[in-house]
Amino acid sequence: MHTSKKNIVILISGSGSNMAAIARAADKEGWLVKWGAQVAAVISNRADAVGLELAHSLGIATAVVPHKAFDSREAFDAELMARIDAHAPALVVLAGFMRILTPGFVQHYAGRLINIHPSLLPAFTGLNTHQRAIDAGCKVAGATVHEVTAELDHGATLAQAVVPVLPGDTAETLAARVLTQEHLIFPQAVRAFFERGA
Template identity: 80%
Template sequence: MGREYKNIVILISGSGSNMAALARAAEREDWAGTVGARIAAVISNRADSTGLALARELGLPTALVPHKDYDSREAFDAALMAAIDAHSPALVVLAGFMRILTPGFVAHYAGRLVNIHPSLLPAFTGLNTHQRAIDAGCKVAGATVHHVTADLDHGPILAQAVVPVLPGDTADTLAARVLSQEHRIYPQAVRELLDTL
């Protein structure tokens, strides 16, 4: 009988840079040995997600559940839940997963669903966070790791990182500065959460 692991399922839509940061931290810090956790699968809703290829390069199992194959948000979420639940997840980690999830999906994973958002929540929920922070004259910006609830980007905060907004910043330069901090705090927050499961 093999060891029972706390399985982590990571959901992505794009490049998978936060997924890769999590995978590298899990390997570097031996999450399997230290907290009995492993990344069981990386699932994307987009066939063109470069993160899927990156996950395979990192030796992680991958799956594709294209949202365009379903005629409703509920039907997609049901298919996605089936793909996730096949791995008996202790934790479902959103890493650049660009779909708004139904209340039923969120309730199904209550307490086990986390996200990273590129702003200092509760400020700038939703999209275009970096440009909105610049337009508002913010002196600092950052990223937030939080539990997911039915309210978009409003769940209990697990970790935050702050970066300066510099004179002459564009949305892209600010995004790059924030992303480097996302790659630092997301693995830390997930690792700390695994200790509590």
């Protein structure tokens, strides 16, 4: 058993399905015994995020830092960092966290901040990735787990999954196909992070 805990803090804004995929993988694969790694907390910028209830049901501590309560991005990020740092995280995971973070925040967690993006980066950074892939006539789409840097969706690629774009796909059907892969590659990328540090 590892004596030093390696805490994972996951940030969400919505359903929390990727958060749950990571938490379940950690539990099933015994990350706590192998590396001392555990999902210590889930923090959302939205009090109505369904993922908070999901985290609670998985026995994970939750917190809400509502971005609308702050006058600036910097003030929000400062409070968010304080909440995250209370858990002394080895890794901070952005799992559908719909906020653009300040360079100061990104710098603070340099080397231990990862995100998942629903496209094959460097293609289709930003929003509406599935519709843009369909509109561009792409034959494949997918998801990318990457390190977070100050430039949006540009950090080093840690994992990718590819899915076909099928005739008649809508943004919704493509998103659903990509999401099933996200639930596989995101836990893999987190696992690899701790394997490298072991």
